[in-house]
Amino acid sequence: MSVLPWHLLPDNAAVGESGRLTIAGCDTIELAREFGTPVFVYDEDHLRARCREAVAAFGSDATYATKAFLCRAMANLAAEEGMGLDVASGGELHVCLSAGVPADRLVFHGNNKSLDELRSARSVGVGRIVIDSLDELDRLEALHGGDGLCPRVLLRITPGIKAETHEYITTGQDDSKFGFTVSTGAALAAVEKAAASPAVDLVGLHAHIGSQVFRVDSFAAAVGVLGEFANPLGLPELVVGGGLGVPYVEGEEGASITQWAAIINKAVTEAGITARVGIEPGRAIAAAAAVTLYTVGTVKELPGIRTYLSVDGGMSDNPRPVLYGSGYEAFLPRSVTADRRRPVRIVGKHCESGDLLVREASIQADVVVGDVVATPVTGAYGHSMGSNYNKMRRPPVVFCRNGDARLVVRRETYDDLLNTDLG
C-alpha cells in the first residue's frame, strides 16, 4: 500500500524516461525486451562499492562468500576489488580457477570435503583450507606425502553463540553440523592435533555464526567469545565469518558493511585480540545489487479471496520464499515511483501450489498481462540456488554499468537441458 522503498534498489537505480526504472543507465523495460525474462539485472558498480567497503576495513582479509552469487564475471570482480574468495565445493573452486582467480586468494570451506576436493585444493595451492572435522584432518594426512605440500589451514569452531535476526542466545548453536565445539573441549583437542600434524600448517581459527543477522551486537558478542578461546592459543589469524543481514521488504533496515566492520573491529580491540581478523560477507555484497525481471502471464481474480499474478519464473530462479518463507517486494518498473495499491499474490509457473515468489504483494493497480514485474534484492541466493525444476532453463545474468548492459551468463537453451542426458 505504498511506493517502493527506494533503498531496496541498487545504488545506481534511477527514474528514467516516463517514470521507468533504470539501473546504471540501462532502461529495465528495454533490458527485458533485449534479454527476455526472467532475467537477473545487476548494478556492477553496486557490487564493486560493497567489495570496496569490505576491503577498506579488512584489506585482503575480506573474503567474498561465493555461494551467494557466483559466475566468472563475479569472481573476477571480487578479486579485482581486492577480496579473497570463499569456495565450499569442488564446483565453486572450478569456477573461480577458470575465471583466473589466483588459487592463493581462495579459502576452501565446507563440512564434508571429499578426498578429491581436498586433493585439488592442496595441489592447486588454495590460500587456506578450513578444516571442519577430524575426519577431514585424517583425509589431509592421508594425502600428505612425497609432494612436499603442507597447506595452510584454519579450524572451524562452533563458539556456542546462536545468532538470530532479532535476538541472540548463547546456547543452542552447539547443535550444529559445522565445526569443532568449544564447550565440549572438542575445539581445543582439534587445535592440539592439527598443530602437531606434519600434514598441515595451522594458522588460525574460523567461525560463522549465521546468516541474515540484523542484530549487529550478535557479532560483537561472538567476537568476545572467540577472543576468549583464541587469545591463549596465540594463532596469527581469526576469521569471524559473514552473515550481515540485508533489508528485503518495507520496514526492514540493516547496517552497512562499513558499520558492521566498525562494530567487529571495536569488539576485536575490546577482546584484546591481536590475531589478524577477517570477515566473509556474501549476501551483503550481492543481494541488493540485483533485481529480477519477470513477465506477467496471467491475472487470476478470485472475488473475495485474492488475485494471483503468474509470472514466467518461480521457485527455480528464487527458492527462498519456498525454503525460508522469505518476503520480497514487487513493483512495475514501467512506473517505479507509482503507488502500489493492489494486493496480489505473485506465483511462478511450476507445477505446485507452493511455488510462490511474493505471498502478500502490493503492486501498481493498473497491472496487466504482458507487464514486466520486478522483485528487488534478488542478487544473493537466487541465481546460485536456482534449479532446472520442471526442466526450466536457468535465466541469464546481465551486468549494467554506465549505460552498458553486458550479458555475463546466457539463458540456458533447451539443448543445455540434455547436456548430461545420455539417452
Ligand SMILES: *Cc1c(COP(=O)(O)O)cnc(C)c1O
Ligand atoms: C554462507 C557463509 C558465509 C556468507 O554468509 P552471508 O550471510 O551470505 O554473508 C560466510 N562464511 C561461511 C563459512 C558461510 O558458510
